[in-house]
Amino acid sequence: MTRSTADPAHASLKPAGGGLSANEARARELLNRDWRLLVGGELRCAQSGAAFPVTSPYTEERIALVPDGGQADADAAVACAKEAFTAWSARTAADRADLVLRLADAVERRAGDLALLDAVDGGAPIAVMADDVAFAVQTLRYFAGLALELKGTTTPASENLHFTERQPYGVVAKIIPFNHPALFAISKVAAPLVAGNSVVLKPAEATPLSALLFGEICRGVLPAGLVNVVVGDGPLVPDALVRHRDVHRIGFTGSEATGRAIQRAAAEVAVKQVTLELGGKNALIAFPDADPEEVAEGAVRGMNFTWSGQSCGSTSRLLVHSAIADDVLRRIAELLADRVYESPLSPTAVQGTIVNRSQYRRILDFIEAAVAEGAEIAAGGGPPGGDVPGLFIEPTVLDQVRRDHRVANEEVFGPVLSVIRWTDEQEAIEIANGVRYGLTGSVYTNDIRRAHRVTRALETGYVWINGSGRHFMGVPFGGWKNSGTGHEEALEELLSYSRLKSVNVMLHATGTDTERAKNS
16 A cells, blocks of 8 residues: 555545645645554554545545455454453453543544544535534543443342342444444444443445544554454455354444344354444424424424435434425425535535435435425425535425335435325324334424324334434434334443343352251
């Protein structure tokens, strides 16, 4: 991976014309390096010597050349993680928490650089990515603060002593998607580390740069081999990790299809603990007593249009009562009007790109198919007009969507909001529950009884009443049905990275031994 000054991997971060902004100049400095995997505390090329390009979805030019890891790299990372686990798990929970707090401080010092890299290779606005990094730092500190909650209980089952204790699994594989690169890379290792495990992190090949920089940060703080970062362009690395006999715990965030494939692959080797945070086709239900202005704002916020709807938690179905539907749609169109499509490195950017051209084409196909089925475009509908660079798709609102339309059932993972009108409460609940997913939901109404009645009826794991989009640290986040297994962002996540052991201390003879003692 020798680099020359003419290496096209460091092409312009903006279209031709004009000077570089401070963010663009700093991004160039960050990209001007030889990227390395982190294995056993060493920064390495892939053992095969192979590398693959990473492109900017704004310029569609190559910005980096990244090691293309494979089976050998995954195996080496697991071996190093297994070796590091022994000493790490022997530390007290408080000692582990102290080191995770030091890691949080180190990440915070590089927060600007991590956000820049996410904006460059992911295309989301830098202000949004800065919030992601801040939340990731908060997550590290939150789980460090929970370290002493890794406790057991005593049970008065007999005159003897019966207690439980929690012990770590060993090597944990964490496989993360492209949409929140730094947030997921950093936050997803917090609970496993505090619980006493070692980690092999596999970032998405589309957006690996901040995770690789995070690996460098870990190298300066943590014991060698405790966190390893291995990426490859394809399924070799994740498949090797999932099937490795020394990986006993797997955490995956991504698509439903990949999640099910991971379950199958893991089960072919051994019985493993697998948690999955998968897709969603989430519904926001708006009742006629709700304020159309608040519903519109909640729909726009919940749809995550800022990073082009590329979020599994997006409320991508707006189930709005016919009595307020026109007012709500009119206000949504006003909120989405006059959007400026600019470089994700601009501090004023409010609209992100699609991550790559294949996903871009897939989203446009969804919109075209929906219109062919009878949906009507109420806002957006395609690429922005004019000479706008980058893989942008306008925030799109589809009215007159029916519950049997493909766009009403499949996860688009793009800036497409499907509007379904209804008149009966039970009908709205049936539509909301009529998909195979069950991640998030939202209910807008001023009737407290109705709010709780409908919330309880929704087959989803995370629900807002008169709100949308926001996550709250300490509130368990996780899906039902095909949206996944397990919970994150709360104590439940920390405990899930430990195993419960029951211990029986025989202080007294029991059963026939007791009777024998009495008769002697």
